[in-house]
Amino acid sequence: MKKASCLIMGLLSLIMTAQAQTDVSLDGEWQLTVRGKDYHVQVPHTYNLMDSLEDYAGEAVYRRLLPISPDMKGKTVRLCFEAVYHDAIVYVNGQKVGEHLNKGYTPFSMDITKALLFGCDNTLEVKVSNTYIDKAFPYMRHFDWANDGGIYRSVRLHVSGQQTLRYVHVTPSLNGKARFDIRLWDDRVNKIKGRLTVRNRQSGDTVFDSDLMLAKRKASHHYSATITIANPQLWHFDHPNLYDFTFSIPGSDALSDHFGFREFKVEGRQFVLNGEPVRLPGIESMSGSHPLYGMAEPADYIGKTVRMMKDLNTTITRFHWVQDQQMLNLMDETGILSQEELSWWQQPRKELSPELRQTAKEALEEMIEAHYNHPCIYGWGISNEVRDNHAELQLLGDYVRRLDATRLVDALCNHTFETLENDPSLVLDIPTWNDYTGSWHGKNREELPARLHRIRDAIGQRPLFITEAGLCEPAHVGGDTRRIDDMLYHIKEWQKADFVCGYIYFCLQDYRTQMGEEGLGKWRIRRHGVTKVDLTPKPSFYVLRQLMSPIDILKVSPANAQKKGGLAGQYDTDDTNRDVEIVLQVKNSIPSYTLRGYTLKYRDGDGREYSLALPDMQPSESYMFVLKNINAQYAFEVHRPGGYCVIAY
Helix, strand or coil, X not given: CHHHHHHHHHHHHHHHHHHHCEEEECXXXXXXXXXXXXXXXXXXXXXXXXXXXXCCCCEEEEEEECCCCHHHCCCEEEEEECCCECEEEEEECCEXXXXXXXXXXXXXXXXXXXXXXXXXXXXXXXXXXXXXXXCCECCCCCCCCCCCCECCCCEEEEEECCCCEEEEEEEECCCCEEEEEEEECCCCCCEEEEEEEEEECCCCCEEEEEEEEEECCCCCCCEEEEEECCCCCEECCCCECCEEEEEEECCCEEEEEEECECCEEEECCEEEECCEEEEEEEEECCCCCCCCCCCCCCHHHHHHHHHHHHHCCCCECCXXXXXXXXXXXXXXXXXXXXXXXXXXXXXXXXXXXXXXXHHHHHHHHHHHHHHCCCCCEEXXXXXXXXXXXXXXXHHHHHHHHHHCCCCEEEEECCCHHHHHHHCHHHHCCCCEEECCCCCCCCCCHHHHHXXXXXXXXXXXXXXXXXXXXXXXXXXXXXXXXXXXXXXHHHHHHHHHCCCEEEEEEXXXXXXXXXXXXXXXXXXXXXXXXXXXXXXXXXXXXXXXXXXXXCEEEEEEEECCCCECCCCCCCECCCCCCCCEEEEEEECCCCCECCXXXXXXXXXXXXCCEEEEECCCECCCCEEEEEECCECCCCCEEEECCCCCEEEEC
């Protein structure tokens, strides 16, 4: 009887919460006014894909009616933007309700309750700007990506009771403990009653479900509760195990999200994931590159991008700026370690002005608050290719650690081979190098081994992370053939240097950029990718895929066959014996990690599909298998636990 009573109370709580809070999408048709002309557009939207506006850097105004219904009366209504580039001044019924300035990539919201009218139309107006300015990151025209202005990510209304949740942050530990930090928009409330439910996404089992009475500690903004989950399934790029949760305040509000149990850190000269040393390869994607979508990428295209990265055997990546929530959700689900960064690229050098420093702090705080729960995120980046900014990195690094003490903090540097022990990246958690030896940094790529040697001596017993490298056309000619040759040379040298813990190749696609060397308008690009702007693979895509595979195929031969002398017909063959012997070796360079849960798939000579579960396989070890009655082509594939093919024969 007691269990039935608890179930009824739980259902009533869910019903009350559903009645108390809801989200209303504002994506869809809006009116846009720019340069004195009116247009009907679909939000998410950027006006820099429109004819004659491709290079426009200035102001525009978006308008629409708000779907305000009578049942919203007496509720709290917040207007939530995933991002607007880079300024947004917001009016409801002609009344200014808020602004978000100089920060074009982070989510923000505002309470519009007092500006609403019931029984008549409610108008929403958003004044935006993508003017090049010295008060924002990126700074002026010092950035190598698209200057796409507009409401380029989703917008919604969030309707709740008086107690509205601002965030629920989860800090998990490998031992199964998870601390939940909960904050309301109204910091004056000192006590709340809520309900926390946690579910294992893989099994569907509810692993925690309980009412909580929470009180804030003195001088704290949030409430905290720590729970323990027995035998947690850890998050790993090969096993991206997730836990879904909902924290609800009955009759008022609810917030649902997910998290993962994982630990990623630097120990000595190594990356360590969940206690296991790893050396990791990856690639960076430049969002906004497709000329049909720009920065307003639809969900299916974001999904295609992530699948392409995973098909490449990507285990780790970084982003030059804060990404869409959909992108990070997919990184969580497919298993790609990721870093988000403050969009501070090359300029200004040295010290920031007090105004820019404040903007940096606000952007970092918004980024971390919005994306704290993503297990894919291993680090927060502060600057990229900025010189002589040691003091700022120390100050902002300390600020980030106060917001999140669980992740790496770094800066990405491209003159590490010259600045050595004085390089800005050494101020933070890991030395980095954007390695363009042979292109941007000297035409002689043969200097690379000596440069690596000097860097090793300068950083001591710390690792080096290659955070960018590749070939940019047409600044450096030679086409994809040169890209392949350059890629093979650099990766071979990084693999030989045992203190190099990983690399991120640049980049996935030829990308749209306001400083591109070729093309006009929305077709202005840098030809830097292993795919074209629409993700069509080039030959270099397949070479990089092979290089980033954790497995080499050492042998494929008829089983129990005898070798003959001479070059032709090396084996005695027996057409009645279609068994084949193969030898797989796990790489122990970059990549290097233990393989668990992999499968080998092939069709036999009669067209039947077979799937062979492989044992746990260790770096540098070789493993022999016999495939029975194989197909005439000897074709087979090795797959990750999530189904992605790592290598095919």
